[in-house]
Amino acid sequence: MTSKQEFIEKLRNSCLRPTKQRINICEVLFNRDKTFHFTINDLFNLIKDKTGEKISLATVYNTVHAFHKKGYLKEIPINSNQTYFDTNVTDHHHFFDVKEEKLIDLKNEDVGPIEIQKSIPGKKIKSVEVLVKLED
Amino acid sequence: MTSKQEFIEKLRNSCLRPTKQRINICEVLFNRDKTFHFTINDLFNLIKDKTGEKISLATVYNTVHAFHKKGYLKEIPINSNQTYFDTNVTDHHHFFDVKEEKLIDLKNEDVGPIEIQKSIPGKKIKSVEVLVKLED
């Protein structure tokens, strides 16, 4: 259980003013035991349901992008028309259930170390992501 | 160098009528030495330049999707607003140069075997894709 006060500090630390909307979004996103995968649309609807208050879609976009930039959210590359985010920002990978359109976390140790044996001059590796697609 | 006749047969084998447009698209996509990464928009423009004939955008979409469905193209999950395709349909991975927005093939042996040590009941693995993002 994370308190409202912690969210306010979290926002302050990132030079984001702790507004009502941002705190609400924090509650929905981070006040959980388990990691949470979502699209902007999922989040938009969830906020309405959970808090009873509607936050403008533009604000949801702004806030998610701000959190992503600050490293509080991870963007997950899936081939889909919608962008997925993950509250688990540690280094890890994903299953994607193609039929259910659902993401499942894969711990780093479930995949093992990945050694990239090729390099591109002038470039360095920013991230290594494994996506395992699942079918029935 | 692949001949027009081969493309016609390729299309026939997939129950796709060999139309002028589809053959042109084949020429642009498959008549190359190296693997080719593209977005629909890239392809649309390239066709105009290379063949001098304009193919309707809707046809480009239809054809690319048909080829993808038949396994002649691979879709590559990158976080971007555009969908990327690859003429290399063998099992392999990718670098993505974030700044240049460019894809580079990574051979399977450049990555080494990936053992997924977790399974989801009722589901089997369809594909394992590694995306390595590059920065300067």
Place this chain on the structure above:
DNA sequence: ATCTTCTTTAGAATAATTATAAACAACAAA
């Protein structure tokens, strides 16, 4: 209180993609 700066908001704008329905081309059979 007051002022400045940041944020929210509804709605408009943009961009990628998909749907539509009429004209057209490929194919098979006579």
Place this chain on the structure above:
DNA sequence: TTTGTTGTTTATAATTATTCTAAAGAAGAT
């Protein structure tokens, strides 16, 4: 060849995800 059927192309409209805009509102500092 003609003819009929079915698949394909096309321009355009529709849809969807996302970003932009500009005005109203809230936070923070003085």
